[in-house]
Amino acid sequence: MTDDDRREHRTVGDVDLTTWRTRLGRTVSSAWVRLGARFGALPLLIVTLLIGIGVASVCTWAASEVYEGVREADDAAVLDRPVLDWMMTLRSPVLDTAVTWWTNVAGTIGMPIVALGFLVGFTIQRRAWTPVVLLMAASAGSLLMTVAGKDLIGRARPPLADAVPPFEHSPSFPSGHTLNATVVVGTIVYLLLLRESRRVTRVWTVVLGTAFVVSIGVSRVFLGHHWSTDVLAAWALGLAWLAVVVTAHRLYLTAVRHRDEDVPTAQAVRPSR
Template sequence: MNSIQKTPLRVSVLLVVAFFVVFLTYRTTVVTAFDRAILSWFEQNRTDGLLMLMDGLAFVGSTKMVVILGILLITFLLVSRSPLKDVSFSASVLLTTGILNTAAKYSVARVRPEEFMIIELSTYSFPSGHTMGAVSFYSVVAFLIWKRSERRSIRFAICSFSIMMIVLMGLSRVYLGVHFPTDVLGGFFLSGAILTFFYWFYYKRDKHSSL
């Protein structure tokens, strides 16, 4: 396996390390102060218009919606007779994202920032499920469309849209006061690790070498 083939795997490992750095430091005084400062700033700058937008994003990024969108995506890939590799990659990323997010939440059991919340939620906080779902789903969609289109305008449009949705989803969780910023960072890192690992596994791994 050459160096280029290994790059996604190395990125995945680095993202896992970054995730654990966030996990191991979020209780420290410095990081806690950072979390609270960001939450306080968003709380002081809430507007009715932005609250409506963020509420809409909360609905789009909910577990039910992500499951529905994921099922629709896999169904489309199967009906359109897409390569099995694409189906397996998409299903692996989305399923692993859901499983690891749930496992991490209950393992860490971090309480949400209740004094900043404007939406009542009883589930644990770390890492952000909305963020992980957005990173995984929109990145997979962007990747699949990128593979199928040679037009730069389409590639640019889908990548821009996906990045926008991912960033807005992460910001919305802090804006609504339901997550600490470090929950969102942890979600970015963990879902990024999942994406890059399965990209390496299905598209870059040397099939003649052992894992």
């Protein structure tokens, strides 16, 4: 593998992901470089992601506590009911069918198919296990957050009279479709950015990925399957977990760079001037 190939895997445009510009980032990455040299970069990535799943669980618990406070103050109802009422005015038989089809792309069948398709492509193209580890860990954390959030809150969905069939009966908070789409598609977008050299391609990748995630969230409210606050919480939790996954991968890349280039630890994490 050439130096250019290595750099392509650890940069997004002109941004080197192994460069840490904050003191905390440099301290943590220096420790990860030393641990990576001792135990191996990939095992360390797996351990980091497992720790991250624990962090995701804490974030889900914290979100449930915040939501309980909002619900007790009836602040959620101020937003939820008007938004759903407005969405209901936009419905038509044709649009209802189209949106139902679209939201199923992020469902329990559609989203695994999307993830598996990209996973096979990444694995064949890169001949590496890193995309497999990242997508599996991201998906596992997302699923855990969805299940934990529903069990902790147990919020009822909007009335069936306000929903478009087929009806759903599991707890409403958070929106699993939205959370899983945010995390899985966000991870796919991140992995694609590592391989794209043209700025216009990177921009369109981010735009399309964002549009997909936003449209899935909106579709859940449009169909009356979730309240708007369920979707907002799912976006927030999904982005938080995605940030953990990307940070874990950056630490992995820093350890790999140090191993491959034999760069002293301080130099490996020092920001460029």
